Amino acid sequence: MIRALPLCLAGCLLASSAWADLELTFPGPATETFSEVEPFASYKLPVGPYADGFVQTLVAEGQQITRAWRIAIDVGTSLLVMDNLRQQLEASGFELLYECTTEICGGFDFRFTTDVLPEPVMHVDLGDFRYLAAQRLGGAVPEYISLFVSRGSDTAFVQMILVGSPEATSVTAQSGEADEQLPPVVPNVVAGSVIEALLRDGHAVLDDLQFETGSSALGEGAFQSLSDLSEYLKANPEFRIALVGHTDAEGSLQGNVSLSRKRAQSVAVRLVKKFDIPSKQIEAEGVGYLAPRANNLTETGRTQNRRVEVIITSTQE
Known part of the structure; x- marks a missing residue:
């Protein structure tokens, strides 16, 4: 606010x-x-x-x-x-x-x-x-x-x-010197993967995650996005990421912010405990329904808005 x-x-x-x-x-x-x-x-x-x-x-x-x-x-x-x-x-x-x-x-x-x-x-x-x-x-x-x-x-x-x-x-x-275009980063990653989107855009949606209805508990599925993300973080220990939880617009802002933060924290815990990612590489937050990517007036839109995104926050030790 x-x-x-x-x-x-x-x-x-x-x-x-x-x-x-x-x-x-x-x-x-x-x-x-x-x-x-x-x-x-x-x-x-x-x-x-x-x-x-x-x-x-x-x-x-x-x-x-x-x-x-x-x-x-x-x-x-x-x-x-x-x-x-x-x-x-x-x-x-x-x-x-x-x-x-x-x-x-x-x-x-x-x-x-x-x-x-x-x-x-x-x-x-x-x-x-x-x-x-x-x-x-x-x-x-x-x-x-x-x-x-x-x-x-x-x-x-x-x-x-x-x-x-x-x-x-x-x-x-x-510039202090003549302007120049910086060469684009061309990562060696699988086309269409969460890592490609993350390095291209600076953020990516972890679309395959599943949570119990109204709960912050992350399902026990083998989520490819987390596997890909963990492999990249292990190979690049200088990278720092933030996991950001989002909800649809049903319910109060305070409740949704709390739920979205807990879901992001659940993902962080999974990366640390199951994939052995150092906790210092990850932070987790939630913004509730403040950053929708679709219309909350439709069920399809609300489904798209319920998500956890990953963003790059630093590439330094």
Whole structure:
């Protein structure tokens, strides 16, 4: 749940801002993975951590620029990437509103109750991400910006959302070196398997799992998805995953979140006890009916929504 404090950017169609365009320079070759401009949008800008079931936000209204980049970076941490970008924002006149790291932000709950682009255009390591919100005042219209930064093994991921006047700031991003396209990962896995989907999209549904009706108890079947997943995790001990439980929309949110979390935990226990996967490679959470993949008004849709997904959270020790 996101609790918003209303902040209407009145006069968003006034004369252009006195501020110059925002220029960002990344610490390595950058590939833009997403770019979208909405002429008028309402963005709930997080300005506090996830706590007591909600994230405190400010509602910024105006033109919204959403962009994401993947940056080739051999050394450095998410902290170094964020520090570099923060300094550039401050040099451009932005003032910090809120900044947090993974645990302080609220971890899983913060990431999944804020606006984050999906894999593969934006990857968020649930064990290593950083968030920043800032404002720039003094022009005809205030401007608000948020940054998400996370790391892969040799790649940094950055998401930026900027809200302000249509006549105000545009964003220019450049690499420390000439931009280059990163070569795609071509995994040696079986076509159509859960691992192929996981490495291609960053997440995959474990479609063959079966639970007793209304129960978190995982059936005793020989589930191919878990066999494939365990083999890959054993061969790649640097991989970390999250199991995320989902339900249909019948019943209360609180009850469904609890059930979905317990089902994800049941899958984690099976991987640890039956397949000998180290528990440090797995985390389990549940989001109830908050992320449906089909219409809850039909039985077919409700069946599709009752699922456990696996997502990659890290490829680092």
